[in-house]
Every structure is written in C-alpha cells, then in structure tokens.
C-alpha cells in the first residue's frame with residue numbers, strides 16, 4: 001500500500017498529518033498573538049490555516065476531538081496577572097468571507113429556530129481585544145481579558161484608567177450584577193501619536209492599533225496604561241441579574257448606554273439578509289471612516305429569545321456571524337532594498353519583496369521614501385516584514401517581524417552615487433530629506449522619467465510612448481546609443497533610428513528593472529521591430545503620434561517641459577495670460593508673478609528654467625521640428641455665468657475628462673480649485689468620487705453629479721443649486 005492511500009480508522013494518513021501540523025501552527029500563533037502580543041504571521045495566514053483545519057474536520061469528523069484548536073477560544077492566560085474565572089464563558093465568532101457564507105449561516109439558523117431568525121443587528125467588528133467588565137451593585141468590580149474563554153487575566157487596575165469606562169453605573173433599574181463584554185482599542189489617530197512618541201523615546205513602535213491596545217492593556221504598571229489613549233466600546237452581555245432583562249440586542253445597547261457605558265452609534269437593525277449585505281458593502285467602501293480600525297462587520301440575531309434557542313457551538317454562538325473584509329496587512333519577505341531615480345533626480349529606496357496579494361492586488365515593491373525612513377522603520381534586508389495596503393492607498397512596509405530574525409539579515413546602505421549614471425548624489429539644499437542626482441541633463445533615468453511624463457495625457461498626449469518605449473529611447477542596451485539624449489531629440493526621431501533598439505523592461509512606479517520570474521533575469525524586449533526586422537505597429541504609431549503632438553495647446557506643451565511647480569493648472573494660467581512660449585520666455589519675473597495663479601516662487605522657477613542653455617535648446621529644436629509654440633488668439637468670451645464661483649472636480653464624468661470639465665468651467669468665468677474647502681461653491685462629483693465627496697458632505701458644500709453639471713453649464717448656478725438640493729441623498733451612518 002502506498003503512503004498516500006494509507007488510513008488510520010478511516011482517515012487518510014496525509015490528512016492526519018496535515019491536521020496535526022495545522023493544529024501546532026494555530027496553537028503557536030495564538031500563543032504569540034494573545035499571550036506575547038507579538039504575532040509572527042498575518043491574520044490572513046492565521047485565518048487560512050484555521051479555515052483549512054475546519055475543512056479537514058468537516059471531511060473527517062473524527063479529527064474534531066475536544067482538544068482540537070477549532071474547539072477552543074483564544075489562549076490560556078499568561079501568568080503575568082492574577083487569573084479570573086469568567087461568570088459566563090466568553091466565546092469567539094465564526095467567520096464569513098462571502099455573501100454565500102452569510103446566506104448559509106442564515107439558512108442554518110432558520111432551520112434551527114424553525115422560522116426566520118430576523119431582524120438582524122449589524123455592527124462594526126472592532127479590531128481590538130475582548131474584555132469583560134463585572135459591575136456589582138453598579139460599581140466596577142473587575143475587568144478581565146478573554147483568555148481561553150473560561151479563565152482570563154485580571155486587568156482591573158488598567159481598565160480603571162480607560163477613558164469612558166464608568167466606575168459606577170448611572171440611571172434607573174441598574175442590575176445588581178451585570179457582566180458586559182466589549183472591545184478595548186486605540187483609535188487610529190491615537191495610535192499614530194503613540195508610535196511617534198515611542199520612536200522619539202528610542203523605543204520600538206507597535207505594528208498596528210490592535211497590537212498597541214493589547215500591549216497597553218496588559219501593562220504591568222497601570223500608570224503606563226493611563227498615559228495611553230485606550231478606549232472601549234461595549235457589544236454584549238454575559239450576565240444580567242436583579243433587573244428587568246431586555247428582550248433584544250438593540251434594547252440591551254439602549255439600556256447599557258443609559259447606564260453610562262460606551263456604546264457605538266454605528267449599528268443598525270435591519271429586517272432581512274438583503275439589508276445585512278448592504279450594510280456590509282457600505283462599510284467595505286467606508287472601512288476607514290470610523291475613528292478605529294475595523295476588520296469586518298458582526299451580524300447578530302436581534303431577538304434574545306431566538307439567540308438562546310440557537311445557542312452556541314463549542315467556541316462560538318450560532319446567533320452571530322463575523323463577516324471579514326479582505327486583509328489589509330500581510331507578511332512577506334523583504335528580498336532587497338534598491339534605489340530608483342525619479343523625474344527630478346530624487347533617489348528613493350524601494351522595498352523589493354516576495355510578491356503577495358493584499359487588498360486585491362499583487363504587490364512586490366513599495367517605496368521606503370528615503371534613508372531616514374528606512375532607519376526609522378528598522379527593517380533589514382532578509383527580514384519578514386508586515387506589508388499594509390489599505391484599499392487604493394499605495395502599499396506601505398509597516399515594519400519587521402523581529403521575532404523571525406535568524407542573524408542572516410543585513411542593513412541597507414544608501415548609495416553615495418547615482419545607480420544609473422554614477423554621479424555623486426547630493427542634497428539640493430540644506431535640511432532636505434531626499435538625496436538627488438544632480439545630473440539632470442544626461443542622467444538616463446531622469447531623461448526616461450521626463451520623456452514618459454512628457455508623453456502623458458496632460459502633456460503631449462502621445463499614444464505609443466509609454467514607459468517601455470520611454471526606456472527604450474533613453475536607455476537602449478549596448479551597443480546602441482540612446483536616440484533621445486535629452487527631450488530636444490524627441491521630435492526628430494525617425495523609424496530607422498527606432499528599429500534596432502533593444503531594452504530592459506522597467507516598473508513605472510519604481511523605475512527598477514522587472515525580473516522575469518522564470519529565468520530570474522531582467523526582461524529584454526525589442527519594441528520597435530518585428531522578427532523580420534520590419535517596423536512594428538508600435539513604431540509606426542509612435543512616429544504618427546509625434547506628428548500629431550506637434551499641435552498640442554500651449555498649456556500642454558508647457559507641462560511637457562517638466563518645469564518645477566508648473567503642472568496643468570499653472571500651465572493653463574500661463575498660457576491664458578501670455579499665449580506663446582516666446583512671450584513666456586521674454587517675460588520678466590515681475591510680469592510672471594503678476595499673472596493670476598502664479599506667485600513669486602513659481603515665477604522665479606520659470607525664469608530659472610528658461611535660463612539654462614540645454615532647456616532653451618529643447619525649445620529651439622522642437623520649434624525647428626515644427627512644434628506649434630503658441631495658442632490661437634483668445635476666443636470671444638461667452639457669457640461669464642460662473643464669475644466669482646469656485647469649483648472642485650472629482651470622479652469620472654461622462655463625456656468629459658477632468659481637464660475638459662475644468663476648461664468648460666473656466667470658459668464661463670469659474671475658478672477651479674484642487675481641494676474642497678468652505679469657500680468651494682460646488683463640488684462636481686462624477687462616478688467613484690472619493691474623499692473629496694465626503695469632505696463636501698461634511699462641510700455642507702453643494703454637490704453636482706453629471707446631470708447637475710450639465711444644468712450648471714446650460715442654465716447657470718441657481719438652476720444647478722436647485723438640482724443639487726433635490727439630489728442631496730446622504731449616506732446613512
């Protein structure tokens with residue numbers, strides 16, 4: 001018999017082995033997480049192991065013995081504190097990850113309760129740690145951690161220091177004995193400040209708010225606890241004696257609030273699973289709105305009698321379910337720290353990591369900003385690191401998992417010379433955090449970045465000149481010489497020049513070469529010719545597009561020059577006021593500073609830019625190649641219906657780009673700003689508007705959608721304000 005088909009009491013040996021292995025992994029992770037407050041694996045990894053364990057036991061029920069980790073809660077208390085027997089067992093929660101999981105939970109509850117278990121109370125799953133508070137005759141008698149559910153750590157002295165936890169209950173009909181359960185946490189802002197303080201004191205920062213709360217609550221010296229911003233929110237009851245008992249979870253919350261206990265406002269009772277799903281989806285998008293971190297939503301059967309009927313499994317109630325959002329933190333290996341060179345010569349260290357999926361995308365690089373930040377984060381090459389990616393925010397290396405070090409890790413050393421052109425790096429001015437390569441004219445990295453930028457949608461808008469092509473033009477593999485040595489060469493390119501170019505593929509975010517996972521080597525491409533050495537479609541497109549780009553409006557041409565501080569809005573102001581490159585070049589610093597939207601600082605950088613000979617050469621070579629250097633005379637102004645109003649544009653508007661929407665507003669005399677303030681007259685919000693939308697709601701700034709925007713352009717601001725008032729449907733809290 002082969003090993004894979006061997007069985008012990010009907011269970012394949014392979015399954016037995018895996019079960020034992022997973023049990024060890026889970027027990028060890030729990031100990032590190034609950035007792036040491038020093039996890040070495042991510043929650044996602046833990047959940048994956050736990051899920052696999054559950055699945056194995058479902059397939060082979062005999063594996064589900066009473067000492068399996070699936071039958072237990074948390075971990076036994078640490079021994080650093082007095083032990084406490086809980087008055088009623090504290091449980092965990094079962095996890096759901098999909099709408100199907102929720103439906104399966106509801107169906108099982110419906111079967112067991114012999115009827116619809118709704119309505120449901122939906123609330124946020126706070127990422128903190130569980131606590132039980134005992135009040136006898138209204139006085140706080142004891143606070144204890146969950147421990148293994150039966151026995152916990154006595155942290156009463158520390159709990160007494162938590163702001164918002166009453167030492168005496170108030171109100172009518174207070175039970176003679178009540179045990180409330182809740183979550184102790186540190187708000188995100190408090191966590192940020194706490195970590196800043198720790199770093200200032202030369203102490204290691206906490207990895208995340210949950211960890212900081214756990215470490216703080218289990219401090220041996222309550223004076224330390226008292227100085228930290230711990231908070232608590234109540235979300236359940238263990239014991240309730242000597243007063244009329246509530247009948248629902250929501251009524252319980254109302255009563256607890258009357259007693260002076262901290263209860264969240266962010267819960268909602270809903271009739272069916274449809275609204276439960278809506279609540280879950282709402283907070284998936286608004287996950288970072290609350291002041292504290294959440295890792296999901298908890299859904300509870302509201303009726304307490306139904307809760308009792310449904311009862312509990314060995315570790316979790318059947319009447320509640322924790323829906324978990326995808327993890328925003330994972331662990332991965334820091335393979336290397338490499339430095340990239342940006343458009344302005346800034347030299348930035350990048351973490352190069354073993355690829356991992358986090359918040360729905362694969363991440364293998366993350367900026368580390370500068371050498372001081374690498375130091376501050378304390379990461380070494382070879383470390384296992386915590387990588388965080390919250391929604392669409394760029395990924396961030398949080399810090400090392402120091403418990404996993406084996407001595408082979410090594411420190412990162414910031415290079416002294418540009419990794420791409422060898423020039424000695426320098427600070428531009430004293431006190432700068434960033435080192436730069438001063439070789440702006442000839443550093444191939446800076447040329448690559450500038451060419452790529454110049455081809456962008458808001459500049460020359462050249463299709464066929466993406467990052468790979470920009471690399472090929474500025475950095476071909478030897479023996480080829482670069483065909484673009486500065487931007488001046490761009491409009492003189494010919495098909496013949498392009499054909500032989502081979503180059504390395506680079507990552508547009510970091511500028512670092514991409515590695516082919518199969519060969520472990522840099523990827524090389526021949527972009528502009530096919531196998532027979534004939535021009536590729538991409539090469540023809542590029543030549544065509546360059547021809548077209550010779551006619552772009554002046555504002556876009558200005559953006560393409562990479563003059564510092566001259567982005568699209570400033571370029572528009574310059575172009576509108578002076579209408580030609582020559583006029584801008586010949587204007588005095590005072591004349592430039594007098595233009596609306598341009599201050600003395602920007603005027604000075606513009607003047608400086610045009611004084612550099614190789615910059616002027618770009619202008620002259622482009623002019624000679626036939627690039628248009630001026631705008632048509634100003635068009636007849638239409639009615640200035642939006643005079644004196646300020647707008648902010650966000651999201652995607654059908655039929656407009658962000659720029660064309662701004663132009664339409666400007667043509668009617670409106671001002672376009674980049675951020676929402678009290679002075680904003682209207683926010684124009686297309687689809688997928690983000691934080692600007694929330695800010696406008698908070699400040700009471702009227703919001704126009706695509707239809708409202710059309711009304712604004714056609715019929716003016718009064719008509720649009722009416723439309724906005726009608727459409728103002730605010731999201732519920």
Ligand SMILES: NC(=O)c1ccc[n+]([C@@H]2O[C@H](COP(=O)([O-])OP(=O)(O)OC[C@H]3O[C@@H](n4cnc5c(N)ncnc54)[C@H](O)[C@@H]3O)[C@@H](O)[C@H]2O)c1
Pocket residue numbers: 029030032033034039040041042043044046047073074091092093095123124125126127128129130131146182183235236298322
């Ligand atoms: N990284 C690791 O090594 C490691 C190890 C062990 C556990 N963990 C993490 O802990 C989880 C398991 O821990 P658990 O058993 O505490 O379960 P859980 O965190 O999945 O759910 C139960 C807990 O949720 C808390 N909670 C938060 N908000 C709540 C609310 N509104 N209503 C009710 N309860 C609420 C309660 O304190 C309760 O004890 C894992 O899924 C993993 O994320 C990680």
Ligand SMILES: [Zn+2]
Pocket residue numbers: 341418419420421422423437438439443444445
């Ligand atoms: Zn350089």
